[in-house]
Amino acid sequence: MTNSSPRAASAPTPKSRRASYRSRRIASVAALTAVTLGFIFANPGSYEPADDPVSATAPDHNASAEETPSISNPPDNTAPANPSSSNAPLALDVLEQLAVKGRAPKTGYSRDEFYSDWPKISGCSLRQIILKRELGDSATLADDNCTVLAGTFVEPYTGQTLTFTEKSQLTKGLQIDHIVALSDAWQKGAQAISKDERYQLATDPLNLIAADSSANQQKSDGDAATWLPANKSFRCQYVARQVSVKYKYHLWVTQAEHDAIKNILTACPSEPTIGVEL
DSSP: OOOOOOOOOOOOOHHHHHHHHHHHHHHHHHHHHHHHHHHHHHOGGGGSOOSOTTOOOOOOTTSOGGGOOOOOOOTTSOOOOOTTOTTSOBHHHHHTTSOBOOOOOOTTOOGGGTOSSOOEETTEEHHHHHHHHHHGGGOEEOTTSOOEEEEEEEOTTTOOEEEEOSHHHHHHHEEEEESSOHHHHHTTTGGGSOHHHHHHHHHOGGGEEEEEHHHHHHHTTOOTTTOOOSOGGGHHHHHHHHHHHHHHTTOOBOHHHHHHHHHHHTTSTTOBOSSOOO
């Protein structure tokens, strides 16, 4: 009797290879979808609208951060914790928790790496929410209960009291500034955090403030070593908020920046951080 040799396995046909590839793609997409849904379910606050995005009292920018009121904020961009708490870490102490490094290259930076437009919270643009927060009770709103048409504002960077009687004046006269400029953040650690964290950094009300357009243009992407508000009474709160933002989003400071912030805070050693827990 002759033993028959095993049959060699036939080579996969192009059709079977395509079917296998499609199966792998479907499995990959399914896995990615499961991860995304898992994130949403694990972080429901990230996708829930704020109950009342425009109800807030105008902060006194000439007061210390201890007297600055809390803010109504978009979800997942946590409102600054009530800084009047005696448990709030001091800005000087938190400053020493920040890494000190050189500035990284700006290569690859664009605003789109953080966000493409102001998000809407309960139908209101975040820009309008910040304007309403800053103008407080003086703000006149449009029929949509979102758009700020007029109001009076004690501008923090210059210390001037500005009065706006129509929307076009507001649009021209005020910009929403990032306390920690996005370009500065990009060069000091934001390249290494996730796109979701960069989005939160760009839309976090802790890092947003209405400012005189000219003063904001002068600031550009400067840090505390290269630019400080002309309004000296606001400088302590300004650098304390920078420290708070940088600690919250794991950003670093340069040595010159560290020294400039420390020099300011030495004159106000009790200035607290906002929304920071050590």
